[in-house]
Amino acid sequence: MRAWIFVPMFLGAVGIFAFNAWRLFQFLRLARPENRWDRVGQRLWQTLVVAFGQSRILRDRVAGPIHAGIFWGFLVLLSSAVEAVLEGFNPRWSLSFLGPLYSVSTIAVDLFCAIVFVAVLWAAWRRWVQRVARLQGPAEEQRDAVIVLGLIAVIVTALLLQNSTRIALQADHAWAVRPVSTLLAQLFAPNQTTRILFEVGWWVHIGFILIFLNYLPFSKHLHVLTSVPNVFFARLGPVNVLDPLDFAREDATVFGATDVEHLSWKSILDSYSCTHCGRCTSVCPANQTGKILDPRAIVVAVRQRTLDRMPLLLKQRRGGQLSPEEEALLNKRFVGDYIPEEALWQCTTCGACMEECPVLIEHVPVIVELRRGLVMMEARFPTELQSAYGNLEIQATPWAFAASDRAAWAAGLPVKTLAEESTTYDVLFWVGCAGSYDQRAQRVARSIVQLLTAAGVQVRILGAEERCTGDPARRTGNEYLADGLVRANVETLNRYGVRTIVTMCPHCYNTLKNEYPRFGGFYQVYHHTQYLRRLLEEGRLQLTGEHVQTLLHTVVYHDSCYLGRYNGEYEAPRVLLEVLPTVQLSEPERARDRGFCCGAGGGRMFLEERVGKKVNLERTEELLATGAETIAVNCPFCLTMLTDGVKALGKADTVRVRDVAEILAEHLPAGDPPAEGGLPA
Ligand code: SF4
Numbered sequence: 001m002r003a004w005i006f007v008p009m010f011l012g013a014v015g016i017f018a019f020n021a022w023r024l025f026q027f028l029r030l031a032r033p034e035n036r037w038d039r040v041g042q043r044l045w046q047t048l049v050v051a052f053g054q055s056r057i058l059r060d061r062v063a064g065p066i067h068a069g070i071f072w073g074f075l076v077l078l079s080s081a082v083e084a085v086l087e088g089f090n091p092r093w094s095l096s097f098l099g100p101l102y103s104v105s106t107i108a109v110d111l112f113c114a115i116v117f118v119a120v121l122w123a124a125w126r127r128w129v130q131r132v133a134r135l136q137g138p139a140e141e142q143r144d145a146v147i148v149l150g151l152i153a154v155i156v157t158a159l160l161l162q163n164s165t166r167i168a169l170q171a172d173h174a175w176a177v178r179p180v181s182t183l184l185a186q187l188f189a190p191n192q193t194t195r196i197l198f199e200v201g202w203w204v205h206i207g208f209i210l211i212f213l214n215y216l217p218f219s220k221h222l223h224v225l226t227s228v229p230n231v232f233f234a235r236l237g238p239v240n241v242l243d244p245l246d247f248a249r250e251d252a253t254v255f256g257a258t259d260v261e262h263l264s265w266k267s268i269l270d271s272y273s274c275t276h277c278g279r280c281t282s283v284c285p286a287n288q289t290g291k292i293l294d295p296r297a298i299v300v301a302v303r304q305r306t307l308d309r310m311p312l313l314l315k316q317r318r319g320g321q322l323s324p325e326e327e328a329l330l331n332k333r334f335v336g337d338y339i340p341e342e343a344l345w346q347c348t349t350c351g352a353c354m355e356e357c358p359v360l361i362e363h364v365p366v367i368v369e370l371r372r373g374l375v376m377m378e379a380r381f382p383t384e385l386q387s388a389y390g391n392l393e394i395q396a397t398p399w400a401f402a403a404s405d406r407a408a409w410a411a412g413l414p415v416k417t418l419a420e421e422s423t424t425y426d427v428l429f430w431v432g433c434a435g436s437y438d439q440r441a442q443r444v445a446r447s448i449v450q451l452l453t454a455a456g457v458q459v460r461i462l463g464a465e466e467r468c469t470g471d472p473a474r475r476t477g478n479e480y481l482a483d484g485l486v487r488a489n490v491e492t493l494n495r496y497g498v499r500t501i502v503t504m505c506p507h508c509y510n511t512l513k514n515e516y517p518r519f520g521g522f523y524q525v526y527h528h529t530q531y532l533r534r535l536l537e538e539g540r541l542q543l544t545g546e547h548v549q550t551l552l553h554t555v556v557y558h559d560s561c562y563l564g565r566y567n568g569e570y571e572a573p574r575v576l577l578e579v580l581p582t583v584q585l586s587e588p589e590r591a592r593d594r595g596f597c598c599g600a601g602g603g604r605m606f607l608e609e610r611v612g613k614k615v616n617l618e619r620t621e622e623l624l625a626t627g628a629e630t631i632a633v634n635c636p637f638c639l640t641m642l643t644d645g646v647k648a649l650g651k652a653d654t655v656r657v658r659d660v661a662e663i664l665a666e667h668l669p670a671g672d673p674p675a676e677g678g679l680p681a
């Protein structure tokens with residue numbers, strides 16, 4: 001009798017679910033293709049650690065265990081759902097043929113029922129009693145949370161009822177061991193009422209599982225199904241690698257993204273996988289300083305636009321006519337109606353959002369693709385970028401300096417250009433635009449040359465042949481301009497047969513190391529702190545504190561996003577500072593992979609910051625709170641932003657901002673000559 005009702009109900013529910021899942025899959029197929037099937041072994045490992053091991057979630061010591069408990073509980077509870085379906089077809093069918101394994105699974109299911117129940121109560125407490133800020137979304141999100149937490153609570157309660165009454169009726173399957181249900185079974189006598197309660201428990205359990213399954217495609221809890229594949233397909237290796245565009249393709253009509261179908265299918269899958277947890281927004285420097293940029297809202301907007309636009313595109317493809325309302329919806333502007341244009345320009349591409357996201361959602365590629373669409377398809381970008389782009393086109397630097405003056409900083413130093421001598425040298429020093437033209441950064445460049453020379457390293461530079469790496473143009477969406485710069489640099493570097501590059505700028509480092517290979521440029525690239533650490537450990541770089549005037553002083557180290565978060569280098573600068581006898585190193589509250597941006601990345605260096613608190617002030621305050629006398633940096637942009645911050649906070653007389661290389665150069669043995677222009681006092 002049960003099967004007569006259950007089988008059509010089950011097949012109908014699965015059929016409706018399959019139809020809706022297929023529809024969502026079709027939307028992925030409408031988006032831009034991208035190969036994410038490379039390095040399958042590495043992807044499986046990533047899935048094991050991040051998805052099944054819940055490694056990102058568990059970084060949060062409070063909410064982490066709650067979510068991990070619910071996730072693992074659900075994995076275990078899946079076996080009870082499978083068994084319920086088997087019983088639906090035939091009451092005598094079960095998984096007990098697994099023998100001792102069945103005992104293990106029934107113990108786990110029983111315990112997890114109790115854990116999930118507690119985790120649901122805890123989650124509800126945090127959302128509605130504690131009112132944790134990042135969980136206070138719009139009304140429909142709250143409604144969604146009520147529905148899903150309610151469904152989960154009903155499912156586990158019904159399962160406990162089903163199992164405890166089954167035990168009371170002495171009708172449990174062979175090998176079943178259920179400690180919690182056995183305790184609860186004491187509440188029931190083996191009578192007709194218990195038999196009815198068992199049936200109620202059984203039907204409610206499987207019925208609500210089928211309701212839950214069909215609710216998922218329409219809810220933010222779609223991530224229950226998509227987050228595991230999303231982690232599998234997440235980018236491997238350095239996360240902030242932008243894909244080049246093929247400008248030679250004759251059939252290419254759109255560069256960047258002007259609407260949702262121009263984004264990669266992975267960006268759409270990301271949007272299906274967002275749990276709306278708000279972790280990304282809670283660490284976003286722009287959002288946390290009062291700007292409208294909200295990385296969670298961007299992911300949510302991608303999903304909303306997908307659900308609004310993709311069905312209409314499908315309808316058109318199949319020859320269907322759109323109604324006027326549908327036409328209006330189709331023609332809405334993605335940037336403007338769904339995502340505020342201003343928000344896109346507030347992003348520093350610091351990557352904190354991506355680092356924090358438990359399901360490895362990639363926010364920055366979406367933001368850059370949309371910037372590309374604005375810049376290259378609609379010529380819409382902040383006016384300040386006009387002069388930066390003009391300078392890049394003419395002088396190959398974002399600032400208004402002559403390309404021919406690029407090597408002026410090196411006057412008097414024992415460093416030649418490759419044009420002068422390109423056979424007997426060890427490293428090419430990639431100076432970058434800041435090191436070449438900015439007076440303060442020039443002092444860092446000189447310190448680096450001084451250190452390398454003292455260690456016996458033969459250094460060459462490109463001088464006037466060096467161009468901007470293209471990073472500011474790439475990150476602000478002007479890929480056409482960046483493409484020209486990158487290709488010209490690759491041509492120069494390959495012409496000289498360059499193999500090893502040392503650079504003082506993490507933005508140059510990231511681009512040369514991670515992005516140039518996509519343009520045919522393959523080099524061994526070091527950030528100067530990495531190379532200096534190597535020299536130190538090889539005993540080639542000798543440092544001493546004997547002649548240094550400065551007494552023991554406290555130094556706080558600031559991680560730059562592009563060296564730290566994007567390239568995982570946290571140790572080299574710290575090792576170099578810790579080895580100095582005069583330095584007492586301290587850490588700010590947010591450090592390493594949770595470091596806070598200085599505010600200059602993603603082209604923000606060239607844009608005015610008009611809304612909210614300035615990001616550099618927020619960071620400088622935090623660094624100053626350590627009481628350190630020196631702020632050590634590894635990036636010329638951080639140097640500028642934090643120096644400005646220290647000045648704005650009235651601390652310029654007592655606190656200095658210096659590159660790690662400057663502090664090191666001061667510790668060279670007394671016989672070594674000071675760098676051209678002198679070391680900072
Ligand atoms: S990259 Fe940084 S600034 Fe941009 S959205 Fe993410 S956290 Fe915010």
Ligand code: SF4
Nearest residue numbers: 274275277278280357
């Ligand atoms: S993008 Fe990631 S971190 Fe942000 S709300 Fe969604 S799941 Fe959470």
